[in-house]
Amino acid sequence: MKSLKLTVAALVASAAFAGVAIARDQIQVAGSSTVLPYAKIVAETFGETFPDFKTPVVESGGTGAGLKEFCKGVGPDTIDIANASRQIKDSELETCKAAGVTEVQEVKIGYDGIVFATDSGNADLKLVPKDLYLALAAELVIDGKLVANPYKKWSEVNKDLPDVEIAAYIPGEKHGTREVFDEKMLAHGCKDAGADVAIKGLVADEKEAAKKCIAVRKDGLAIDIDGDYTETLARIASNKNGIGVFGLSFYENNADKLKVATVSGVVPSGATIASGEYPVSRPLFFYVKKAHLGVIPGLKEYVEFFLDDQMVGPDSPLAAYGLVPAPDAEREADRKAFTDGNML
Amino acid sequence: MTDMTSSVQSTFVRPAQARRDIGIKRRYAAERRFKAYGLTAILIGLFFLFVLLWTVVSKGYTAFQQTAITLPIEFSEKIIDPKNERGANPAKLMTANYPLLVRDALVKALGIDPANKPLVKQATDMVSASARTQLRDLVVANPAIIGTTATVSLLAEGNIDSANKGQIDLTVAEANRKVKDQQIEWMKKLSETGAMAKQFNTGLFTYGASSRPEASGIGVAALGSLYMMLIVLVLALPIGVAASIYLEEFAPKNRLTDLIEVNINNLAAVPSIVYGLLGLSIFINFAGMPRSAAVVGGLVLTLMTLPTIIIATRAALKAVPPSIRSAALGLGASKMQTIFHHVLPLAMPGVLTGTIIGLAHALGETAPLLLIGMVAFVVDYPGSPMDPSTALPVQIYMWANEAERAFVERTSGAIMILLIFLVVMNLGAILLRRRFERRW
Numbered sequence: 212m213k214s215l216k217l218t219v220a221a222l223v224a225s226a227a228f229a230g231v232a233i234a235r236d237q238i239q240v241a242g243s244s245t246v247l248p249y250a251k252i253v254a255e256t257f258g259e260t261f262p263d264f265k266t267p268v269v270e271s272g273g274t275g276a277g278l279k280e281f282c283k284g285v286g287p288d289t290i291d292i293a294n295a296s297r298q299i300k301d302s303e304l305e306t307c308k309a310a311g312v313t314e315v316q317e318v319k320i321g322y323d324g325i326v327f328a329t330d331s332g333n334a335d336l337k338l339v340p341k342d343l344y345l346a347l348a349a350e351l352v353i354d355g356k357l358v359a360n361p362y363k364k365w366s367e368v369n370k371d372l373p374d375v376e377i378a379a380y381i382p383g384e385k386h387g388t389r390e391v392f393d394e395k396m397l398a399h400g401c402k403d404a405g406a407d408v409a410i411k412g413l414v415a416d417e418k419e420a421a422k423k424c425i426a427v428r429k430d431g432l433a434i435d436i437d438g439d440y441t442e443t444l445a446r447i448a449s450n451k452n453g454i455g456v457f458g459l460s461f462y463e464n465n466a467d468k469l470k471v472a473t474v475s476g477v478v479p480s481g482a483t484i485a486s487g488e489y490p491v492s493r494p495l496f497f498y499v500k501k502a503h504l505g506v507i508p509g510l511k512e513y514v515e516f517f518l519d520d521q522m523v524g525p526d527s528p529l530a531a532y533g534l535v536p537a538p539d540a541e542r543e544a545d546r547k548a549f550t551d552g553n554m555l
Numbered sequence: 556m557t558d559m560t561s562s563v564q565s566t567f568v569r570p571a572q573a574r575r576d577i578g579i580k581r582r583y584a585a586e587r588r589f590k591a592y593g594l595t596a597i598l599i600g601l602f603f604l605f606v607l608l609w610t611v612v613s614k615g616y617t618a619f620q621q622t623a624i625t626l627p628i629e630f631s632e633k634i635i636d637p638k639n640e641r642g643a644n645p646a647k648l649m650t651a652n653y654p655l656l657v658r659d660a661l662v663k664a665l666g667i668d669p670a671n672k673p674l675v676k677q678a679t680d681m682v683s684a685s686a687r688t689q690l691r692d693l694v695v696a697n698p699a700i701i702g703t704t705a706t707v708s709l710l711a712e713g714n715i716d717s718a719n720k721g722q723i724d725l726t727v728a729e730a731n732r733k734v735k736d737q738q739i740e741w742m743k744k745l746s747e748t749g750a751m752a753k754q755f756n757t758g759l760f761t762y763g764a765s766s767r768p769e770a771s772g773i774g775v776a777a778l779g780s781l782y783m784m785l786i787v788l789v790l791a792l793p794i795g796v797a798a799s800i801y802l803e804e805f806a807p808k809n810r811l812t813d814l815i816e817v818n819i820n821n822l823a824a825v826p827s828i829v830y831g832l833l834g835l836s837i838f839i840n841f842a843g844m845p846r847s848a849a850v851v852g853g854l855v856l857t858l859m860t861l862p863t864i865i866i867a868t869r870a871a872l873k874a875v876p877p878s879i880r881s882a883a884l885g886l887g888a889s890k891m892q893t894i895f896h897h898v899l900p901l902a903m904p905g906v907l908t909g910t911i912i913g914l915a916h917a918l919g920e921t922a923p924l925l926l927i928g929m930v931a932f933v934v935d936y937p938g939s940p941m942d943p944s945t946a947l948p949v950q951i952y953m954w955a956n957e958a959e960r961a962f963v964e965r966t967s968g969a970i971m972i973l974l975i976f977l978v979v980m981n982l983g984a985i986l987l988r989r990r991f992e993r994r995w
Binding site for chain 1: 765847943956
């Protein structure tokens with residue numbers, strides 16, 4: 212143990228010498244894996260367009276992990292931008308402020324659609340939140356009592372749905388996508404089915420009742436996917452009757468293998484998401500440290516480049532990849548908010 | 556139970572033979588069964604190895620080829636430098652509208668009406684967006700090319716490349732695939748004229764990470780891995796060998812050294828992610844070293860490899876017979892001379908084998924790198940170990956999560972390259988042992 216401690220001490224000493232006085236000239240970004248493909252496209256194009264600046268380094272690892280790194284403090288040894296597939300939480304903002312990151316700018320880059328898809332060989336699938344809730348909830352109110360979900364087949368939920376066993380591959384709880392799924396599909400479906408009122412009648416605590424609405428069955432018919440969409444795709448390939456949850460951009464890249472389901476009769480597409488017709492979508496963000504603007508070379512230019520119409524506009528590489536651009540006025544407002552220096 | 560009853564029975568029926576029944580048949584049967592189990596175990600292992608290699612190779616071998624579109628590009632001065640400012644301001648050449656050159660060349664080669672915007676867009680979509688930098692680099696390196704026409708081989712866009720390799724199902728409805736009917740027709744036309752052809756994919760080895768599959772390669776990752784391996788070798792080998800020589804030859808045998816030995820053996824079994832946490836808190840948070848840098852990765856992997864090297868070195872030192880030491884000491888050599896002139900040279904093959912196996916282990920490690928920010932998208936080559944970079948297994952992991960079809964083959968291609976590195980290193984270890992090891 213002693214020799215190991217000495218070794219570590221020696222390594223740290225050499226590290227400290229080597230680590231002295233490094234002025235960083237490269238933007239560092241971390242965070243959401245949903246935002247990662249978009250951030251990569253922008254970073255790469257930024258490096259090509261501005262030869263004076265180095266290409267930013269984009270780490271993945273999830274919204275929560277990215278914001279945690281972001282909130283470690285201010286200075287060249289901390290990251291400049293955190294990508295997020297949800298808004299920063301108050302608790303995270305407090306951690307940030309406690310660590311000295313008092314000036315955080317929020318930047319919205321556009322919207323991401325969440326789609327349901329099955330194997331391309333299946334018949335067309337029409338989903339509504341109510342059916343999905345009835346198929347996936349852990350417990351349902353039947354005859355005035357909370358019982359474990361009895362449905363095994365989609366056709367038992369709604370006879371218009373296919374007569375196959377329920378198998379849903381949904382994002383695991385650490386994913387930001389899961390929150391959107393819970394809120395926009397399950398909670399919504401719970402209300403449509405009238406179950407929220409019924410559950411409140413049975414469960415006194417209001418928070419508990421709300422949790423019951425979004426609790427997903429654990430009997431193996433709904434499967435949490437903790438990996439990425441590639442894993443969901445592989446699961447669908449091996450179980451042709453399975454229904455998977457994907458990001459719109461991922462679906463569009465694999466549309467020859469997948470068949471997308473309509474939600475409440477609306478086909479997901481850039482147009483229907485931008486207009487708000489398609490219900491399951493969410494805004495994507497990134498957060499910038501104001502203190503780093505003007506200190507880290509190229510940071511201001513990078514953010515401005517990201518918000519430019521040539522990157523996030525309707526006819527841009529990000530839109531081509533699957534990002535749903537915000538409406539014109541909203542993009543204009545986002546740009547203005549950044550140049551004005553609005554802070555959280 | 557059955558054994559007992561049978562022996563009891565035989566005693567009862569034929570008492571004379573009972574003493575001679577030493578279970579020969581049963582014991583042979585047991586031996587045959589055991590052999591069969593062993594063989595089955597090996598066959599199962601081989602089967603899975605074969606399945607693994609088959610899936611990787613069958614998916615990945617196409618990654619070593621890349622579709623290219625060779626076009627005569629007219630480097631028109633009107634487009635690149637309309638106001639003739641490049642003499643006064645060479646930076647103009649960096650920002651010129653190079654995609655227009657590609658567009659014009661495609662319009663000409665395919666015979667499209669330039670006014671038909673949607674059709675022109677479909678045509679330009681067939682060429683990688685990296686063509687901009689490719690042409691820019693050509694012009695910046697040789698401004699005299701402006702005003703002339705040169706034949707340039709441009710990368711085909713990732714989906715076109717996949718379609719050309721038959722990886723996209725072209726029978727499904729046009730709306731459900733990334734390659735449109737018109738583009739398929741053009742692909743046929745270009746292939747017939749020889750303008751579109753598959754080439755050896757040198758880019759896979761030289762490019763850095765990219766959001767465009769056709770322009771992404773393992774270059775940055777391989778360099779990052781090389782930096783880390785060098786750091787591990789330079790730090791772990793001397794520290795590990797010194798520690799083991801001291802422990803094996805000089806240290807007194809007492810509780811403390813026993814404790815150290817137990818700890819080293821335990822450290823060799825600690826999950827690698829723990830070393831990543833250690834690296835994050837010590838090297839990045841405490842020592843203030845840069846995130847995503849190969850130097851931090853190298854230090855973390857050094858800590859991870861040290862126990863392996865120490866254990867292998869101590870085993871090699873122990874294997875040197877005491878007669879060698881006694882003879883040297885008897886001839887008047889000091890203890891230090893004995894070790895460095897006689898013991899260590901004889902133990903060297905074992906030490907090197909242990910080091911190479913430790914290095915191979917470190918080369919394939921991803922988990923500790925996640926926490927120190929090396930699971931990242933890095934485009935620029937790292938000029939030094941202090942610059943951000945990634946590692947080979949990290950690049951595989953990142954490609955495996957990509958949505959585009961063309962990344963599937965690249966993932967398997969990169970796995971093949973990593974496997975080749977590992978096989979070469981392990982072969983080296985075996986060769987060293989065969990060639991230099993001495994037996995007594």
